[in-house]
Amino acid sequence: SQKIEQNSEALNIQEGKTATLTCNYTNYSPAYLQWYRQDPGRGPVFLLLIRENEKEKRKERLKVTFDTTLKQSLFHITASQPADSATYLCALPSSNTGKLIFGQGTTLQVKP
Amino acid sequence: DTAVSQTPKYLVTQMGNDKSIKCEQNLGHDTMYWYKQDSKKFLKIMFSYNNKELIINETVPNRFSPKSPDKAHLNLHINSLELGDSAVYFCASSQRVSGGGDTQYFGPGTRLTVL
Numbered sequence: 001s002q003k004i005e006q007n008s009e010a011l012n013i014q015e016g017k018t019a020t021l022t023c024n025y026t027n028y029s030p031a032y033l034q035w036y037r038q039d040p041g042r043g044p045v046f047l048l049l050i051r052e053n054e055k056e057k058r059k060e061r062l063k064v065t066f067d068t069t070l071k072q073s074l075f076h077i078t079a080s081q082p083a084d085s086a087t088y089l090c091a092l093p094s095s096n097t098g099k100l101i102f103g104q105g106t107t108l109q110v111k112p
Numbered sequence: 113d114t115a116v117s118q119t120p121k122y123l124v125t126q127m128g129n130d131k132s133i134k135c136e137q138n139l140g141h142d143t144m145y146w147y148k149q150d151s152k153k154f155l156k157i158m159f160s161y162n163n164k165e166l167i168i169n170e171t172v173p174n175r176f177s178p179k180s181p182d183k184a185h186l187n188l189h190i191n192s193l194e195l196g197d198s199a200v201y202f203c204a205s206s207q208r209v210s211g212g213g214d215t216q217y218f219g220p221g222t223r224l225t226v227l
Contacts, residue, residue: 031213032213034213034215041220041221042220042221043116043204043218043219043220043221044155044216044218045218046215046216046217049213049215089155099157099160099168100216101157102154102156104153105155
């Protein structure tokens with residue numbers, strides 16, 4: 001069955017450094033992948049979408065890569081700030097229904 | 113203006129009771145969803161409606177019954193609540209069914225606690 005894995009351990013980094021979060025998937029080849037941000041007590045908010053024919057996508061300080069050979073997406077936040085502290089979720093479409101399947105998220109803590 | 117709203121924000125109730133959660137979106141989207149997020153933070157889809165028609169119905173106990181009176185509203189009714197139903201329930205919407213990569217817009221969530 002399709003499986004998505006994100007590092008469940010929290011990622012702690014110092015302000016100004018680059019945060020790199022990983023999303024691995026198995027048993028299918030999604031046409032695209034999305035990243036969402038979730039703050040405590042709030043719903044997820046869409047950040048970026050990257051399609052299978054795109055290697056990299058950027059938006060301000062955010063960069064996403066999509067390696068369909070490794071079955072992996074990396075999510076980078078450059079020049080991180082304490083305000084970037086949140087849980088980041090990757091999501092992929094199910095192969096047969098198109099519904100989104102979410103990873104369990106990685107919590108990022110940026111320390112001043 | 114709130115894009116996707118849910119009521120109530122918090123719901124505390126006794127086992128065996130019946131409760132409803134309401135959701136409304138003012139984005140003009142065709143598709144709406146209910147998700148459950150458990151204590152381990154997994155976000156799992158429960159139901160999806162497209163233009164008031166049920167299109168996704170995951171393996172959810174039939175105590176859970178969604179209802180979409182129009183494409184801007186999707187409500188969730190839960191009968192005979194159990195302890196395991198305690199979770200945060202999120203409503204979401206997208207322009208179309210998510211197969212094409214449409215962004216999903218989430219509501220603020222309803223934290224349900226069953227005692």
